[in-house]
Amino acid sequence: MNSWATWGQDLHLDLSERRARGLGLRAALEDALREAAAGASLAPGTRLPSSRVLAADLGIARNTVAEAYAQLAAEGWLTSRQGSGTTVADRAVRRGGSAPAPRSPDAALRYDLRAGRPDLDLFPHAEWLAATRRALASAPRDALGYSDPRGRIELRQALADYLGRVRGVRTDPERLLLTSGYAQGLSLLSAELHARDGSARGGRPLAVEAYGLAPHRAVITAAGPATVPLPVDEDGARTDLLARSGAGAVLLTPAHQFPTGALLHPARRAAAVDWARETGGLVIEDDYDGEFRYDRQAVGAMQALDPERVVYAGSASKSLAPGLRLGWLALPVALVEPMRARKAAADGQSGVLEQLALAELIRSGGYDRQVRRARLHYRRRRDRVAALLAERAPEVRVTGISAGLHAVLRLPDGLPGGLPAEEVLVERAYRRGLGLEALDSFRHPLTAPDGPDALPPSLVIGFGTPPDRAFGRGLEVLGGLLGGE
Numbered sequence: 001m002n003s004w005a006t007w008g009q010d011l012h013l014d015l016s017e018r019r020a021r022g023l024g025l026r027a028a029l030e031d032a033l034r035e036a037a038a039g040a041s042l043a044p045g046t047r048l049p050s051s052r053v054l055a056a057d058l059g060i061a062r063n064t065v066a067e068a069y070a071q072l073a074a075e076g077w078l079t080s081r082q083g084s085g086t087t088v089a090d091r092a093v094r095r096g097g098s099a100p101a102p103r104s105p106d107a108a109l110r111y112d113l114r115a116g117r118p119d120l121d122l123f124p125h126a127e128w129l130a131a132t133r134r135a136l137a138s139a140p141r142d143a144l145g146y147s148d149p150r151g152r153i154e155l156r157q158a159l160a161d162y163l164g165r166v167r168g169v170r171t172d173p174e175r176l177l178l179t180s181g182y183a184q185g186l187s188l189l190s191a192e193l194h195a196r197d198g199s200a201r202g203g204r205p206l207a208v209e210a211y212g213l214a215p216h217r218a219v220i221t222a223a224g225p226a227t228v229p230l231p232v233d234e235d236g237a238r239t240d241l242l243a244r245s246g247a248g249a250v251l252l253t254p255a256h257q258f259p260t261g262a263l264l265h266p267a268r269r270a271a272a273v274d275w276a277r278e279t280g281g282l283v284i285e286d287d288y289d290g291e292f293r294y295d296r297q298a299v300g301a302m303q304a305l306d307p308e309r310v311v312y313a314g315s316a317s318k319s320l321a322p323g324l325r326l327g328w329l330a331l332p333v334a335l336v337e338p339m340r341a342r343k344a345a346a347d348g349q350s351g352v353l354e355q356l357a358l359a360e361l362i363r364s365g366g367y368d369r370q371v372r373r374a375r376l377h378y379r380r381r382r383d384r385v386a387a388l389l390a391e392r393a394p395e396v397r398v399t400g401i402s403a404g405l406h407a408v409l410r411l412p413d414g415l416p417g418g419l420p421a422e423e424v425l426v427e428r429a430y431r432r433g434l435g436l437e438a439l440d441s442f443r444h445p446l447t448a449p450d451g452p453d454a455l456p457p458s459l460v461i462g463f464g465t466p467p468d469r470a471f472g473r474g475l476e477v478l479g480g481l482l483g484g485e
């Protein structure tokens with residue numbers, strides 16, 4: 001007896017195991033089909049093979065299959081229609097099927113002004129397709145096999161050139177590691193730091209900015225180290241306080257602090273590098289949107305101050321799309337081999353097709369064009385946000401807007417009849433279909449909400465995400481909300 005049915009798709013129906021449990025042939029088939037229809041292996045609407053074909057595939061009598069189909073149709077798992085064969089029923093009509101999942105609150109957001117997401121309409125579909133085609137046509141035969149865990153040399157070479165030219169990063173292809181997004185790079189680095197510190201002894205914590213992404217803090221702690229907050233002000237993270245943090249490494253967003261938008265002051269950059277040199281510590285530079293500076297020439301990467309003490313981390317999530325999961329680390333020499341081994345142990349290597357396509361896009365100049373196009377687009381949006389706020393809510397101070405895809409709106413305090421607290425505004429915004437976040441939601445749990453390191457009540461507005469058609473309307477709703485309507 002066979003256990004594979006093949007009719008355009010493969011389906012594993014394990015009858016022998018059920019037979020071994022004492023089920024008759026028809027009962028075994030019914031049970032296997034029921035399980036497949038109830039779980040993920042047969043999606044609603046899937047057309048099943050005819051009873052003749054399935055019987056032949058499984059090496060059993062056609063009647064047995066026809067009877068099993070009839071039984072499952074009677075139970076509501078399958079739908080049989082004259083002329084259109086047998087299909088898997090919709091989950092809603094299945095007897096005993098689960099209720100539809102509750103709608104996530106995000107589904108109700110008509111205008112998404114949350115930070116950290118790019119406008120996906122900007123993705124250069126035609127250029128990406130053309131780059132993929134060219135990359136595949138010229139790729140050596142072994143490109144589709146297992147390759148160096150650090151990633152394809154084509155992309156490491158293209159990135160080393162690009163990052164040197166555009167961000168002033170001092171690296172070479174041998175020191176680049178391609179990861180599944182920045183998130184994986186952060187995870188592997190955190191695990192390596194923890195192991196070096198003696199994880200059995202608890203290890204030293206990793207210092208992070210007191211305001212930052214909770215998911216990234218979760219990536220770090222899942223890999224081992226605890227995190228400690230470093231206060232943040234208008235000059236970026238207080239790296240002058242690193243010495244007393246007890247940390248063995250620090251994660252910074254120097255070009256555009258996430259989420260306050262501050263540019264790390266040159267003295268603070270120097271302080272972080274000095275600290276790393278004196279203590280054998282490491283700085284991780286998250287350059288997530290370093291290409292999107294509007295007020296002047298982009299500020300070069302901090303990594304150039306000391307490539308043996310600063311790991312540079314970049315990602316295609318803002319410049320192209322987060323779904324590509326393309327990230328890169330420019331590593332100090334001493335970390336190359338251990339990190340290559342960690343990447344190999346984590347997942348072997350990242351997928352090569354995207355790597356080859358991005359290499360081709362960078363080499364052909366398409367990536368530079370895309371970055372320029374995106375920068376212009378976001379700059380226009382930023383100007384619209386600034387103009388709207390100046391007109392509708394002049395008492396709101398806008399900061400962090402000279403770079404990146406988001407801004408921070410400092411709410412005025414003490415205004416008679418003024419604006420309510422940030423959480424109330426966020427809640428009101430959600431009720432109007434507008435997604436935005438309170439600055440407080442990015443606060444590290446060890447930074448007290450009413451302590452000296454807490455930042456004043458503010459909203460964080462992302463202007464990257466909505467498609468053009470929703471952006472203008474979203475701004476209107478925001479204007480109304482801040483104007484007290």
Ligand SMILES: Cc1ncc(COP(=O)(O)O)c(C=O)c1O
Pocket residue numbers: 116180181182183184213253258286288314315316317318322326327
């Ligand atoms: C602060 C920050 N760092 C890094 C990233 C990139 O992360 P990833 O490459 O894992 O998508 C993002 C999101 O785009 C971000 O907001």
